[in-house]
Amino acid sequence: MLDSHRLLEIEEDSIIFSFFKRVGALSGTARKVLEVLSGKTVTPPPIWLMRQAGRYLPEYRETRAKAGSFLDLCYTPDFAVEVTLQPIRRYGFDAAILFSDILVIPDALKRNVRFTEGHGPQMDPIDADGIRALKTDGFMTHLAPVIETVRHLRLELPAETTLLGFCGAPWTVATYMIAGHGTPDQAPARLFAYRDPEAFDHLLDVLSDMSAVYLVAQIDAGADAVQIFDSWAGVLGEEEFERFCVRPMARIIASVKAQRPSAKVIAFAKGAGYLLRDYRQKTGADAIGLDWTVPLHFAAELQKDGPVQGNLDPMRVVAGGRALEEGIDRILDALGHGPLIFNLGHGITPQANPDTVTALVDRVRSRGA
Numbered sequence: 001m002l003d004s005h006r007l008l009e010i011e012e013d014s015i016i017f018s019f020f021k022r023v024g025a026l027s028g029t030a031r032k033v034l035e036v037l038s039g040k041t042v043t044p045p046p047i048w049l050m051r052q053a054g055r056y057l058p059e060y061r062e063t064r065a066k067a068g069s070f071l072d073l074c075y076t077p078d079f080a081v082e083v084t085l086q087p088i089r090r091y092g093f094d095a096a097i098l099f100s101d102i103l104v105i106p107d108a109l110k111r112n113v114r115f116t117e118g119h120g121p122q123m124d125p126i127d128a129d130g131i132r133a134l135k136t137d138g139f140m141t142h143l144a145p146v147i148e149t150v151r152h153l154r155l156e157l158p159a160e161t162t163l164l165g166f167c168g169a170p171w172t173v174a175t176y177m178i179a180g181h182g183t184p185d186q187a188p189a190r191l192f193a194y195r196d197p198e199a200f201d202h203l204l205d206v207l208s209d210m211s212a213v214y215l216v217a218q219i220d221a222g223a224d225a226v227q228i229f230d231s232w233a234g235v236l237g238e239e240e241f242e243r244f245c246v247r248p249m250a251r252i253i254a255s256v257k258a259q260r261p262s263a264k265v266i267a268f269a270k271g272a273g274y275l276l277r278d279y280r281q282k283t284g285a286d287a288i289g290l291d292w293t294v295p296l297h298f299a300a301e302l303q304k305d306g307p308v309q310g311n312l313d314p315m316r317v318v319a320g321g322r323a324l325e326e327g328i329d330r331i332l333d334a335l336g337h338g339p340l341i342f343n344l345g346h347g348i349t350p351q352a353n354p355d356t357v358t359a360l361v362d363r364v365r366s367r368g369a
Contacts, residue, residue, distance in 0.1 A: 033095045033162035034224055036307050036339045037264040037286050044367050045332070045340040046094035048164075049357070051347030052087040053099045057354060059086045070115040071107070074100050080149040081156065088161060090354070091361050095162040095341075096153060098218065100146050102168025102229055105210055106177050108139040125180030125188075128199035134206055143214060147221045154222030162225065165218030169230035169269075170207035170248035177203070186235045193244065201243075208248045212255035216263075219256070225264035227289070228252060231346075234271015234291075241275050246282050253284040266309055270346060274298070280305055292345030296334035307339035312360075314344045320356040328363050336367065 032046035054060055063083050067073035074080060084099040103121055107113040111123040140147075154163050171189075179188040193200040215226045233245045249267055256263050268289030269279060280288050280302070290299050290310035302308055316327040331342065342364050348357070 029159040031094075031160060031162040031224060033164075033341055034264065036341050037225055037266070039306060039339055041337065041339050043336065044365050045336060045342045046162075047342040047361060047364050048093040048095035048097065048162075049087075049344050049348050050097075052091075052093060052097065053083045054348060055350035056348060056352040056357075057086055057090070059090075070101070071113070074104060075145040077145055077149045077152055080146070081152045084149070084153055085156060088157065091357060093161070093361070095164050096157055097164040097166060097227070098146070098150055098153065098223070100149070100166070102166075102173060102231075103176060104143060104146060105139075105167065105173055105207060105214065108142040108210075109134055109136070111177060120182050121176060122181045123176060126177045126203075128196045131199045131203045131206075134203075136206065136210055139210060140213060140217060143217075147217050150218050150221035150223055163223050164266075165215060165223035165226040167211045167214055167226070167228055169228050169233070169245065169267075170204040170211065170252075171236075171244040172230050172232045173207055174200070174203050174244075175232050186232050190235070190240070193240070204244065204248045205251070208251040209255070212252045212259075215252070215256050215265075216259050219260050219263055225266065225286075226256070227266040227268060228285075230267070230269040230272075232271075233269035233275075234273070238275060241269075241272065245269055245272070246279065249283040249285070257284065266341075268309070276302060287339075287341065289343070290345065294345075296330060300334050300338075303335055303338045303340070307341065308335060309341040309343050311345040312343070314346055314349050314352070317344070317348060317352045317356055317360060320353065320359065324356065324360060325363060328360065329367075332364070332367050 032042050035042055036046060060083050063079055064073055067076060067079045080099045084096050087093055088096050103113050106123055111126065113121065113123045115121050150165060157163055175186040175189040176182060178192050218226060228249060230245055230249065233241060236244060253265050256265060264286045266287045266289055267283050267285035269276065270291045272279065273293065276288060287307035287309055288302060290308055292311050292313035294311055299308055299311060312327050312331060316324045
């Protein structure tokens with residue numbers, strides 16, 4: 001059961017949501033990312049970068065040191081707002097994405113989530129009995145600081161900047177919950193799903209329903225749109241992708257849109273490749289994210305059905321120079337004449353030079369301006 005007070009909270013938050021939307025409409029300022037999510041072609045395309053608030057920025061590293069632990073950075077609105085705004089101040093990106101982490105959901109389930117330097121995220125691994133014993137009551141109380149961050153961000157961001165909320169997709173979150181940490185090919189989760197399919201399906205359903213509630217709360221607090229990250233979709237076969245990625249994603253999106261019909265959702269299934277051919281139709285996503293391995297001719301086919309986002313290799317940002325310029329130009333030549341949100345094929349890495357990001361933004365915005 002979800003929180004008994006959630007209906008009242010959603011009604012109260014929807015008043016705030018309506019206020020923010022009215023303010024945006026009255027300002028007359030177009031939010032370009034939202035225009036693309038509605039199917040419009042914008043030239044030059046709007047741009048933001050996954051992990052744009054991150055360790056490549058010196059101001060982020062300074063704030064991160066002040067915050068203490070990584071979770072303290074995520075759960076302290078003053079810090080989370082600050083790091084979200086830093087790349088907007090520096091680059092003027094067309095969207096800000098809430099600074100948080102996909103693992104706040106298992107943290108709200110009391111899985112002892114922790115981030116250790118040099119080891120990545122860790123938590124207590126869960127088994128079938130633990131899955132059946134999961135209690136979701138009160139989980140949004142745990143995530144209240146994140147929702148407070150969203151409220152503050154919408155007030156502080158420029159009127160023209162789209163605010164994106166997000167969560168992790170159930171499959172990707174489940175892989176960490178099963179293994180207790182990240183693994184190269186998510187073999188522990190795949191094996192668990194084969195051995196105890198009923199328990200695994202139950203875990204995906206629990207995570208799907210929690211994620212929908214969480215995303216609606218972000219939208220009501222001022223997020224213009226949301227992205228769902230399925231970072232480990234690429235390790236699955238066709239049948240498993242359908243069951244573990246498509247079905248939960250469709251469940252979340254259907255729930256969000258049933259509650260907030262105007263909500264816009266970007267679905268990013270990294271590594272899914274050809275399986276993206278009907279991913280938009282099966283999930284109900286408004287836009288689909290593309291990683292850098294998706295061929296541009298295939299991306300152009302996908303774009304015929306609606307907006308796409310991506311798909312520059314993050315290593316081109318590290319390389320800079322001609323490699324960066326050629327990568328940008330190829331994407332704009334192939335996809336710039338349709339609904340495109342320019343982004344990377346995954347998150348920007350700590351090795352990226354902030355000045356190179358400036359060059360990236362300038363080149364994208366110089367095309368067709």
